[in-house]
Amino acid sequence: MKTFITILSLLAFVGTSAFAQFPGGRPGGQGRGDGNGRPNNQQQTPTLNLEGNAPKGNSKITGFVVDEAVTTAVEFASIALHNKETNKVVDGTMADEKGKFSLTRVAAGEYKLVITFIGYTDKTVDNIKVEKGKDIDLGVIKLSTSTKQLDEVTVTAEKSMIEEKVDRLVYNAEKDITSKGGDAADVLRKVPLLTVDLDGNVSLRGTSNIRVLINNKPSTIIASSIADALKMIPSDLIKSVEVITSPSAKYDAEGSGGIINIITKKSTIQGLTLNVDAGAGIRGSNLGLNGSFRKGKLGVSMGGGGRAFYNRAGTSLDQSTLVNGNTVLTKQTADAFDNGLFGRYNLGFDYDISKNQALTAGVNFGTRNFIRTQDYTTNLYTNNVLNSIAYRNVDSKDLSNSVDVNLDYIRTFKPSQEWSVSTQYSKSNLKNNFLADLLDDSKYTTSRQRNLNSNVNQEFTVQTDFQTPIKTNQMFEVGVKGIFRQVNSDFSYLVAGPTGDFASDVRNPAGLLDYSQNIASGYLSYTYSTKNKYTFKVGTRYEYTTIEAKDQVKNIDIPAYGNLVPSVNVSKTFGNTTLKAAYNKRIQRPGLQQLNPNFNLANPQNITIGNPSLRPEITDNFELSASSNIKKVYLNASVFGRMTNNSILRLSAPSDTLIGAIVTTFENIGTQQMFGTNVFGNFNITPKWSVNGGLDLYYNYLEGQIQGADGKSMLTSNTGVVIGGRLQSQIQLKNGWGIQAFSFFRGRQVQLQGTQGSFYMYSVGFRKDFKNKKGSLGLATENFLGGMVIRSTLQSPQFNQTSINNVYNQNVKLTFSYKIGNMRMVEQKKTKSVKNDDVKAGESNMNN
The missing domain is CATH 2.40.170 (Maltoporin; Chain A)
Incomplete structure (x- = not known):
């Protein structure tokens, strides 16, 4: 028999009947999705019989939900508290992005807890006895992956085209009909806060000094020209676009206007x-x-x-x-x-x-x-x-x-405590040539005139990050990073008669540029x-940059410089x-x-x-x-x-x-x-x-x-x-x-x-x-x-x-x-990768 996953019923469950009566509402006060651009999914359509006027007390039930295979958090799992005697649901909530959940104002009595999430077998924690005024910590609760075959998936609710999250705005491009058959520039034109001109040059709140990432990763072609890079990405491959106007210390210090992160479609x-x-x-x-x-x-x-x-x-x-x-x-x-x-x-x-x-x-x-x-x-x-x-x-x-x-490694020690090492090598080759007849x-x-302009841009990045929770309401993050860049440009201008016989030794003007840039950085962040x-969320980042540059005749003196980059983000719901x-x-x-x-x-x-x-x-x-x-x-x-x-x-x-x-x-x-x-x-x-x-x-x-x-x-x-x-x-x-x-x-x-x-x-x-x-x-x-x-x-x-x-x-x-x-x-695996956010893109003068 075909299995149908009806998201609309779930949204009705978590958005009206349940949370309308829960004192805490959704984690973080967010009214849509999970805070990370994903819908709130459930493995099956739940039956919710919430007891009217259920008694409230002063006890609390807490715990963490993790995947038993990889011990990583199961984000935004649904939690339902049942009265053991009547089997009716009396309270409920949703785990946060760290897998943590908390039920407050629980009255004394005997209960059972049912935890559900798409891709996992339902988990029941039985024989929970709550005494007046005493809290219960259930610790780590492990869910096992469901391997049930899906013959057909029917989605009956639509994700919002635009979602505003705790630290970013998300445009769900996969919902866009008119951008199909175009490129990334066609998608970005529709994202709030962004402006994309007809050449593909992007600006955020009036400035083109931004950093564009693809799946949280940089590319040397973006460093050369954002407009060029956007034309390489077909719009059909884009799942969503994230606009981060106030990046934390964890992100590279570059991009004065903010960061645009293009998320492409991935299989789960x-x-x-x-x-x-x-x-x-x-x-x-x-x-x-x-x-x-x-x-x-x-x-x-x-x-x-x-x-x-x-x-x-x-x-x-x-x-x-x-x-x-x-x-x-x-x-x-x-x-x-x-x-x-x-x-x-x-x-x-x-x-x-x-x-x-x-x-x-x-x-x-x-x-x-x-x-x-x-x-x-x-x-x-x-x-x-x-x-x-x-x-x-x-x-x-x-x-x-x-x-x-790229090659990335991640190790998880316990929910939300993890260490990662990420490496990436990028190289781009650019030729901007023209042939002119007078x-x-x-x-x-x-x-006749000819311009030959060849550029090679190389970049190697290595970084390591560690994060750990402190108690239940704090997070500490630390990391170090090194970026090693090499830019080489060779250009010449040739002239010839009407027959087009260009003399190879006539180069006027001609030149080259060898440009090396190395950046060492480290950051601390506390939430x-x-x-x-x-x-x-406060943090600080320090970056030290050294540059060596020379043209065809001399070295170009560019002193090294260091920058301390603080960041402060405060929110209240x-x-x-x-x-x-x-x-x-x-x-x-x-x-x-x-x-x-x-x-x-x-x-x-x-x-x-x-x-x-x-x-x-x-x-x-x-x-x-x-x-x-x-x-x-x-x-x-x-x-x-x-x-x-x-x-x-x-x-x-x-x-x-x-x-x-x-x-x-x-x-x-x-x-x-x-x-x-x-x-x-x-x-x-x-x-x-x-x-x-x-x-x-x-x-x-x-x-x-x-x-x-x-x-x-x-x-x-x-x-x-x-x-x-x-x-x-x-x-x-x-x-x-x-x-x-x-x-x-x-x-x-x-x-x-x-x-x-x-x-x-x-x-x-x-x-x-x-x-x-x-x-x-x-x-x-x-x-x-x-x-x-x-x-x-x-x-x-x-x-x-x-x-x-x-x-x-x-x-x-x-x-x-x-x-x-x-x-x-199956569960979408958590990964860490390189994020270089630090180069001002050039401007293109091309139309399409």
Whole structure:
């Protein structure tokens, strides 16, 4: 007979009948899920006959629930207290993330305790005799794994699209219909607090100085460019996205704005499975295959996905510069066609060495191939008189691949007491090359140019962590970590005649960069919870950084530096409302694209060059927030402040050698202050229909040094208010049908020398689940009313620039998914892994 797991009945059990009458409510005062992004599951639908007006006393029953095989905590198991004589349930609760549970105000009498959780056999603790005023500690209660075969799993309740946890906000991307067939950037655009522009550059509360992790782990490709990395991850592989605005001392000190953790789908079943996801659209197509096998102590997973896209774009550029007292005006237009092929693939192993020891290993490979064909027409005017017309056809290739290898060990001594050792090696190879043909008025090639830019980024990390509970309401954590990085960049600029015979010895300019960065760090963290629902988490982290750098002719002097990074998080729960206050200090090291001194001359009127002498930013963050559940409505509101010194800012100025050109680089020249608010709400109109949306509003102040009209340095500042928002709704209909709509808007972004244009996006999607729940077919459309026009400006006493980007991003896509295999529920093993959160990502100038 088929076994059905009806989560809706469980939620009704833990959310209404039981906890409405329990004095403690859910652990930690959280009204949804388990505090870690997982639903509250039960092995079977319980029958709850709660005695009316059950007598209350002053005794307490406590204990820990663990897995008997590995002695790790069984998080959020359901606990029911039965009157032994009547067999009626008189009280109940849920174990916390450490497996601990507590029943208070228990009256004298004889009872039995029934503990249930999905994947485990029910456990009954009998003959519990409570005496008036005396507490009972049941100690460690072990649950055995259930090996019952599941022919079919029917889910009758839906996890919320967005959940607000104790220390993070979780966006459950697997519930998103319209993002299927896209990439990670399409998913992140819908996450509250985040903004993702059309190039894939991510910002959190107005700052792009953030750290992005994949399954709690870093990758060298992310260190090079977040935008590149997001294009490698198909949206179908993403389970959820976690936004951590106030990281504790346990996290690396880097990422001044916070941390984004992308959780990919993992198998928690025993047996053999295979998932297929595919899609086709007028802008892109995708294909993904993911399989897993688990038997006994060994688990193996293998899979990945790829995405191809094709799109048109158009740009225009108007800029004026002051050259030797003359005004040079540049008017440029360009048509572009983009082709891209991206993918990410993985192979993972986990092995249970013994009951309390586990070993995990994995290899992840990512690839990104982006090719752009662009035709420029450039008119140069001197004092309003046309001076020249230039035609330029450019083929750009941005090619990269990355590999991440990890090996992790964890040993559990008792519930919540564990020691782990984690290692990871990452390597990425990047090539940013272009070939340009210069044409005359008759469109014949007169000369050719080529830029070769090869980069290698390597990183090795080793860390060890230990945590132990103190009594029942305290936790102590300590750890040390070492990160060893090596960046190598080699670039050259070649010229040739119309035949394209490039002389290998003509390298002008040419150069290289060898950059080594070593970081040694250690942290202490302490958590204390009180009976009246205050939680305090304090910690400090110290990081010491040494850097060696040299170019083709000399060593670059960058002194070593040390940073002490404290963090304080306080929360208080009042019924269904939780208040939080947080402070932390963060640092932001420059990323590869900001360090790379290569001259990018694909467009000689708009040049970008890195700066290998950059030093880190230092930021102080403050945050106050409140969240509450009011019947069917969930609300979250926060105010925040951020103050950054030695800020890394983009600085543009006229070229000394190319007439009419603007050169942009990066400098530690700025001070940045930002104050704002975020408001987010979710309304469950019916169990099958929900609407959520949010508003972001912040004030930004920037101050830094730029070049004045006389070429000398001068102090300037810029201020502005930035507003953004999102609105989303999803409906589950009968017969497996679902509908989802999404819209997003971001206003003008303030920069030191101007503004970055506003933009908006919207989408509508439909999905039909097959009757056996093993597959689905969907149709989604994006920006179907037309493309977008984004207008950005830069200005200073020496120049003015206006750029317009026309993005033709209308899209219609058909998606398909199917799952096959035998399923047997097992516990998802607890693992520890490397978490590097410390490099400022470069910015991409590519559209898709």
